[in-house]
Amino acid sequence: MAELSVSELSEVGTDSLKVSRFLAAQDPLALLAQELGVKFRLYRDEWERARTFQSLPPFPLHVDYEIQLKCDLRCPICPNGLAQKGHKGQKEPLALKKDAVIALLKEGTAQGQRSMGFGGLWEPLTYAELPEIVAVGRELGIVDAMLNTNGQLLDRAKSLELVKAGLTRLMVSVDAATAKTYAIARPGGDFGLLESNILGFLAAREELGRKLPILRLSFCVTRLNEGELGRFLAKWEKKVDFFSVQSYGRFDPKAPALFPKNGPFPAPGGRCAQPQKRLLVRHDGTTTPCCDLSGLSLTLGDVKTESLTEIWAGARIQKIRAALAGPKASWPKACQACQAKYG
Numbered sequence: 001m002a003e004l005s006v007s008e009l010s011e012v013g014t015d016s017l018k019v020s021r022f023l024a025a026q027d028p029l030a031l032l033a034q035e036l037g038v039k040f041r042l043y044r045d046e047w048e049r050a051r052t053f054q055s056l057p058p059f060p061l062h063v064d065y066e067i068q069l070k071c072d073l074r075c076p077i078c079p080n081g082l083a084q085k086g087h088k089g090q091k092e093p094l095a096l097k098k099d100a101v102i103a104l105l106k107e108g109t110a111q112g113q114r115s116m117g118f119g120g121l122w123e124p125l126t127y128a129e130l131p132e133i134v135a136v137g138r139e140l141g142i143v144d145a146m147l148n149t150n151g152q153l154l155d156r157a158k159s160l161e162l163v164k165a166g167l168t169r170l171m172v173s174v175d176a177a178t179a180k181t182y183a184i185a186r187p188g189g190d191f192g193l194l195e196s197n198i199l200g201f202l203a204a205r206e207e208l209g210r211k212l213p214i215l216r217l218s219f220c221v222t223r224l225n226e227g228e229l230g231r232f233l234a235k236w237e238k239k240v241d242f243f244s245v246q247s248y249g250r251f252d253p254k255a256p257a258l259f260p261k262n263g264p265f266p267a268p269g270g271r272c273a274q275p276q277k278r279l280l281v282r283h284d285g286t287t288t289p290c291c292d293l294s295g296l297s298l299t300l301g302d303v304k305t306e307s308l309t310e311i312w313a314g315a316r317i318q319k320i321r322a323a324l325a326g327p328k329a330s331w332p333k334a335c336q337a338c339q340a341k342y343g
């Protein structure tokens, strides 16, 4: 893997299993605690207890909503047929209704949910009402509201909307330091537009006198971009709050054409804590114990017929938790193959 030769950055964060390397001049969790105060500290304490199996919260502390199955890019690292197939012949993308997401947020925040995200196989900024959902979530008691995006639709108006809505973390996937590499790594995207959107977001946040959302730029190292990591970090280190450096190798180990030359980060060991603290609700209402894409076969239930409370206490997730506490041979197949297992 390319060298990390950027002087002011150091490894920070709680990704003890090293799926990603978080680099920053200041710990992003400390920044969030500074801005969000005691509510954030309490929620992170609970997170830590769940992550280390000391307790199981009565409701997932974090829920991801894949509100619709729609993306504006066609990236080769995307594990889903979505990138290749698109949605030809489909007038409207498959989607959860806004009111359904708000109902899920009401249920969650009443029972201890403190964090939300928009994980899954989609681009959240393709959903116009997203800032409204973020604002409602924050009003209901969500402390940490995070969003991953490819940044193409992050224009000035959207940046202002997201800052005002109370988003706490914005994570933009970049994966390149040059337009040439970006065109291969993120086909359909415009590198110049991305860079101006990132700078525009920073300007909008400053204009509103806010420190949140903190901004993370992400770089997934593949064979396509591995020579550009150092340049990417140097270009942005004085501007953004932190970086996540990941390494491609999670989705199809039998097709390693995109693996970096030095190979992916080593597969993590240890017991997965995802089902102790989070759930993902997909666009069709089905629910999985994690936002890791290799775990999408672990369907736990469907919010159209069960509440999230029932799903969280249900036999299916209990069986997965029990299996993950045992030897690897007892884990679900998706977990045996999974290289995420976030701590």
Ligand code: SF4
Binding pocket: 272, 273, 274, 275, 289, 290, 291, 292, 294, 295, 296, 334, 335, 336, 338, 339, 340, 341, 342
């Ligand atoms: S091991 Fe992977 S697939 Fe299984 S629950 Fe954890 S993150 Fe999800």
